[in-house]
Amino acid sequence: MTSEAMDWDSAYRGEGAFSGPPPWSIGEPQPELAALHRAGRFRSDVLDAGCGHAELSLALAEDGYTVVGLDISPTAVAAANQAAQLRGLASASFAQADITSFTGYDGRFRTILDSTLFHSLPVEGREGYLRSIHRAAAPGAVLFVLAFAKGAFPPHLEAKPHEVEEAELRDAVSRHWTVDDIRPAFIHANALQMRDATAEMPYEQDDKGRLKFPAFLLTAHKPE
Secondary structure (H helix, E strand, O other), rough: OOOOOOOOHHHHOOOOEOOOOOOOOOOOHHHHHHHHHHHOOOOOOOOEEEEOOHHHHHHHHEEEEEEOEEEOOOOHHHHHHHHHHOOOOEEEEEEEOOOOOOOOOOOOOOEEEEEEOOEEEEEEHHHHHHHHHHEEEEEEEEEEEEEOOOOOOOOOOOOOOOOEEEHHHHHHHHHOOOEEEEEEEEEOOOOOOEOOOOOOOOOOEEOOOOEEEEEEEEEEEEOO
């Protein structure tokens, strides 16, 4: 959903455009980022930008990482903090923040994770977002961005994320970061149950029956 049309807190309360939990809340980290975790690509401290229900943050904290998750939705942040408390994960903390202008973490994070946030921002918010996470990053920090690719959704679907072209994603991020790689990827989501939606979603499914949407996975770093 575009940020202009989307009430994110209503979505996390199950009261917005979806007739149930947000489809991007799949109960576990996005598989593309989970694979990077298994490969040892992340370093503490970690910022989970736009953390939502924070499945990724929680999984990292369980493996000993110190993680901070930021999200605009107080409902999502409360759920993430509750989950961390229930699991006894003292190294994970979550706070409400405007991700396009947050402060207070200058130079702290060695890894910044964007698990389906970038495409959710209004285009005019990208610059502030990329500037803010760059300020929060330590020298040598690594950034991973998982975002919907152009054409991921049917063209006649009115309310949808800001799908990106590869060159568009590279150009935006490279204004503040050194881009190392962009490759095709997938975003896994539960079957969309959008109220009043008529568009069909003829996509490949994973072994859990979730839809696999075309995406890009970008890797970048902040020079030492």
